[in-house]
Amino acid sequence: MPELDSSNISLATASKLTKRNSKINNADFSKFVKIGDKRYKCLICHAEATFKWSIIRHLIRHDKQKNCLECPICFQKNFIYPKELENHIKVEHMGIKPVCEECGMQFKSTFTLKRHIRSIHKKGGKDIICDECGKHYQRQDSFLDHQRKHHQGVTLPCVSCNKGFANASNKRQHEAICGKTLGVVCEICSKVFKSRKICNRHIKDVHTQLEPQLHMCNECAATFKYRKSLLRHGRMKGHNIDNTVE
Structure with missing residues (x-):
């Protein structure tokens, strides 16, 4: 031949x-x-x-x-x-050269590829799904390695204010608010206001009624769950705690 x-x-x-x-x-x-x-x-x-x-x-x-x-x-x-x-x-x-579809490694033969898949990727149990990108993993260590390489420390900036987010879903929710107007965001309900003064008034009128247990500083509208936290805040900021709203 x-x-x-x-x-x-x-x-x-x-x-x-x-x-x-x-x-x-x-x-x-x-x-x-x-x-x-x-x-x-x-x-x-x-x-x-x-x-x-x-x-x-x-x-x-x-x-x-x-x-x-x-x-x-x-x-x-x-x-x-x-x-x-x-x-x-x-x-x-x-x-x-045959390539592992799970991790991208190349091998000299299909035999070594199959042995790799059996020993590394076929350990049984339910698939682990990445919440960020939807990829499936059968091994916890492969999933954690994927998280470290592709998602930890990754910052997705808001197109309007450049604030960073690690989660694409949180970024989209923020941009839906931030894209309308750049202002002061209420830390309790995430509503956006044109000025700090309007935001403070909103906190007093709305959130002090809904959550009367909060202790609020009358000078800056900061709220605290415990009065001792409010007193510590007053000492640090030099605010008059006697006039605070509870």
Whole structure:
């Protein structure tokens, strides 16, 4: 068989090449035994496998010359299934390295990729969903690594006042208010007012009635849950606490 030029092979051609000699004879499945609930043993070499399909696949490999497919480029002959040969051509002769869709890592072969997925990304349990971007993760450490890389410390600025937000939803809610008018925002209900004086009057008229337990400084309208906090505020700011509203 003439040697092929791997530089001119397309993915479609690679797929067609694997159809040659793709018929595999049945292996002698009597040459393995079940030795436990989830263990199978080869009677030829005593190798063990967890799954039945794994031991069957192993037995087929004992009959290489009859059952395996041959690469038409390098004439390597140890491929059981057409998909294996196709992946071999892609990786070895076309330079297409398999990539993990979960973390983006590249691997030398599909075997190492599958082993990586089994050991890293297939640990069971419910998917962990990132609240920021909606990505799914099966491992807590992968999720936390994603959070550290893509969301922690990320500041999304308001287009009107440049105030930073770590959460896109909070940023949108803020911009809905801030985009209308730049003014003083009530820290209790987030309403926006044209001046601090109007905002203070709003706090006295509305929030002191709704929440009479708050202690308010009459000079700056700052509110406190405990009177001792108000007294400490007065000492620090030099305000007259005797005239405060409670």
